[in-house]
Amino acid sequence: MDDRTTVGGAAPPPPRAGAKAATTPTPAPPARGAFVFSAADEERRRGVRRMKVTATGLLILVALVYVLATWARHAGAGSWAGYVAAAAEAGMVGALADWFAVTALFRRPLGLPIPHTAIIPTKKDQLGVSLAEFVGENFLSSDVVRARLHALGIGHRLGAWLAEPAHADRVTAELATAVRGALTVLRDADVQAVVGEAITRRAEAAEVAPGIGKTLERVVADGGHHRAVDLVCAKAHDWLVTHGESVMDAVQGGAPGWTPRFVDRKIGDRVYKELLRFVTEMRDMPEHPARRAVDRFLTDFAADLQSDEETRSRVERLKSELLARGEIQDVIASAWTAIRSMVISAAEDEQSELRLRVRSSLMSLGARLATDSRLQGKVEGWTEGAVVYVVTNYRTEITSLITETVASWDAEHTSRKIEAHIGRDLQFIRINGTVVGALAGLLIYTVSRAFGA
Numbered sequence: 001m002d003d004r005t006t007v008g009g010a011a012p013p014p015p016r017a018g019a020k021a022a023t024t025p026t027p028a029p030p031a032r033g034a035f036v037f038s039a040a041d042e043e044r045r046r047g048v049r050r051m052k053v054t055a056t057g058l059l060i061l062v063a064l065v066y067v068l069a070t071w072a073r074h075a076g077a078g079s080w081a082g083y084v085a086a087a088a089e090a091g092m093v094g095a096l097a098d099w100f101a102v103t104a105l106f107r108r109p110l111g112l113p114i115p116h117t118a119i120i121p122t123k124k125d126q127l128g129v130s131l132a133e134f135v136g137e138n139f140l141s142s143d144v145v146r147a148r149l150h151a152l153g154i155g156h157r158l159g160a161w162l163a164e165p166a167h168a169d170r171v172t173a174e175l176a177t178a179v180r181g182a183l184t185v186l187r188d189a190d191v192q193a194v195v196g197e198a199i200t201r202r203a204e205a206a207e208v209a210p211g212i213g214k215t216l217e218r219v220v221a222d223g224g225h226h227r228a229v230d231l232v233c234a235k236a237h238d239w240l241v242t243h244g245e246s247v248m249d250a251v252q253g254g255a256p257g258w259t260p261r262f263v264d265r266k267i268g269d270r271v272y273k274e275l276l277r278f279v280t281e282m283r284d285m286p287e288h289p290a291r292r293a294v295d296r297f298l299t300d301f302a303a304d305l306q307s308d309e310e311t312r313s314r315v316e317r318l319k320s321e322l323l324a325r326g327e328i329q330d331v332i333a334s335a336w337t338a339i340r341s342m343v344i345s346a347a348e349d350e351q352s353e354l355r356l357r358v359r360s361s362l363m364s365l366g367a368r369l370a371t372d373s374r375l376q377g378k379v380e381g382w383t384e385g386a387v388v389y390v391v392t393n394y395r396t397e398i399t400s401l402i403t404e405t406v407a408s409w410d411a412e413h414t415s416r417k418i419e420a421h422i423g424r425d426l427q428f429i430r431i432n433g434t435v436v437g438a439l440a441g442l443l444i445y446t447v448s449r450a451f452g453a
Helices: 039-074 080-106 124-138 142-152 154-163 165-185 188-205 209-222 226-242 244-253 261-284 289-307 309-324 326-348 353-371 373-408 411-450
Strands: none
Touching: 039 080, 039 411, 080 411, 124 373, 142 154, 142 373, 154 165, 154 353, 154 373, 165 326, 165 353, 188 309, 188 326, 209 289, 209 309, 226 244, 226 261, 226 289, 244 261, 261 289, 289 309, 309 326, 326 353, 353 373
16 A cells, blocks of 8 residues: 655665765656646645554554454453454454545555456546447537537627727727738739639629620719710810921821922911811810710710620730739739738727727627527527538537547556545555454444344
């Protein structure tokens, strides 16, 4: 019943007399499956040892009482000695029986290969399997999980928790940290390739002509294009005023070579003045015929974009040519860089519009969850369904964690770890066995004497 052992096995030998004190070596890391005994565990083991001394001392005491009582009875001390001897004898039997039972849990009593002893070291793996089965059947069943989650009232609790500004701030900060971490981990080149491919594929798959035609039709109907026409006319007028000589030179340059130069100049001057007058009138007269012609052209073009197959085909070809250009692909790819920088900057700034909106949305959601029973039911239904799905489909994987973990433990270390936690209470069983055995022996002896046995 000696308990002077270390975590690794046998006690270290005592130092030789006269030997110099050796430097304490750095402890090696525990092997796979071994436990690290903390200071609390060591204190528990010391408590177990003290209780073992107490229980063993009580056994020695009743043995001494038995010897003295037996001697006194044979010496003619009186009938009382028989009662004491009987009680002490039964107390020894109870103490020894309980010592055997308690010791058999953790090791072989007296080192003897007695069957069904050292239960924990020899049956460790079976205990792990049984524990995993017990947990799987009684804690991870769908009915138990669903009933427990329903009783928690997750929807109301979550809503009340999120409605608190401090909690909303905490969730917002955690989300911001998660977003920053995710965006930092992602490789820009990979994301840009994915984003570019997704945008290009979506653009190629979607026909844009009908949408452009509907948009243009609404713009023309609302007169939204008039400002664009005004701007074009104003810019054209200003350009003609500034570059009048260039226009006249261009007209003269296109005249036949046999015409006199003064005629060419007069024609150029005339053309320039008529062109300037036309643009000026178009700029200043909202009801100018040319403006109405532009309206009719845009209206017809909008209709062709929606219904004319040739026009739609030409637009689609133009779209494909634009998407294939390297400049467009660079713009699409650079969109990720801009979005990433914007999101990271917003996530780091506590007063950014993004974080303020997220915080406000969380508090609003929390307030609704705390009061809206229908929304609570939806959240609880989603939660229960998700957890039940995981438990139902991955129960074996979850319980195998128990089985595999227990199987990886070292048998001796496992026994010592468990004994450190429950050994003190088990020593009380020895003490109780001694006391109860003594009382039972006294009662049996008394009854026997009463009936003349």
